[in-house]
Amino acid sequence: MLSSWLGRKKLLIGLALILMMTGLLGPAWAEEVRSTRYRYGAREVSTGYYEEYEVKPILYLPGGPLMRKGIPLESAPTEPIRWRTYLTDTHLGIRDYKRHHDCTDCHPQQGRDRHTVRAGITCDQCHGREPISGINHYWSPLSPIRRHAYICAKCHEGASVSYAEYAVHEPIPAMLSTRQTFPFLFFAFWMMATVAGGTFVVFLPHTALWGIRELLIMKKDRAESESKQQD
Amino acid sequence: MSPNSKTRIRRFSPLQRLFHLLLILCFMTQATTGLARMYIETVWGQRLAWVFGGYTPSRTIHIYVGIFMLCIFALHVLYMLSKVNWRKFPGSLVGPDSMLPQPRDLKESIQHFGWLLGMAKAPRFERWGYWEKFDYIGVCWGMCLLGATGLLLAYPLVASRIMPGWGLNVAFWVHKIEAILAMGHVFIIHFFIAHLRPHAFPMDRAMFEGSVDLAATQHEKPDWVARLEETGKLESVLVPEAPGWRRAFHYVFGYCAVALGIFLLIVALVNSLSITW
């Protein structure tokens, strides 16, 4: 009785071990998940944010990695409404919101970038459809933790977290407000503009004066030679 | 005067002229394809891009010609290094045949400005005038800046591994402003001083023929001719005029480049308010 029970127990343990091993090797569904992640991971060069992309982070720091690095990606006029970028519906409670048909009615500068103007990308291709979630909301496809994979990689295969830090809605570099929102761009622009402007300020009058001076000399030479011929 | 009489001074070697020719071809391609993309919102930009096969092919051509141009520049740097007299280094870096700026250039530029305003005598220039050195150093600076930012923009995925993605915003503006500076300088200042100002008109053929007219140089660069005479080298650097057919070809080629540059400049200026900056 005992021996047959022990024999059956061994059989059960054996069966359990076999089951565990097949589990380790992974059934078809497990393979699929692994291979999807493998293919994605192989193409993508990121800091590993994609590992946690479907869950709310345990410690949710408002602002996301970009803002914590001090590189805000919106132009100054959006600054007072930054908190809205964390809402599930970013336009929640805005009066007359439904009356506007075009996003650029209220966000004119956001329609003036190379993605919109040159590539013809529409707002909802990146921001999604109504209700449009704030770009920093942890469920938004534009949330910095998954923007590179969900949005950028649609066209730029292999986009990384760093790549997604490109400011699609770039502020106007010459504006004083850009000094606060994107100082690198502001100073680079003005340094280059000073070099270019300086070169033209010196060399354009220099070139014009040179031409005028030589014309005057030629005129004088011609007059002198004519008067010599008359003599 | 017989066609074989030696009335010109050799100024550039065949290799130096080849570098310049390749630079003209690459620069013009870069300017045209770059402007085609920059002005793609306008009908003019779309027509310009059409010449190269469209918006995307314009970028491909811009990148490959850009990389080719950078390779030529790298070869030029090696050539430049091979020309330095390393035994007498660093003293050999200064002197009348050197392209490096020297205190004399500052003095001459101030005096030249005085002459332009009719307030001073014309300076007695040596082989290289200060504006020629500025042009040469400007090209080197432009190559480094346009090349570095251009490569970052051409390979943004790789670039964003070595810098944050927003660096591409900065690179783009640096590239654009430097390109505008380069095109503006070449199409207005360089073309006017080298070809269109009264004493150089109809064309300074130095870079095509490799030589300059002796009489005109005695007037414009008297210290260079005087040095060649004093050191007894003048005879050895005198060369005859190029044959007529070659001169005709130089005129046609040179004026095509000038016309293309001025055309790009004018239409770009006219359309400048129609694009999203």
Ligand code: HEM
């Ligand atoms: C004489 C040199 C050059 C000139 C005049 C020039 C000019 C320009 C211009 C006008 C633009 C357009 C900016 C815009 O779209 O608003 C541009 C963009 C660009 N250039 Fe250049 N460039 C030069 C050299 C280079 C080099 C050496 C490279 C690198 C290989 C390069 C790569 C690029 C790239 C990748 C873009 C962005 C194109 C786009 O996506 O729209 N460029 N350049």
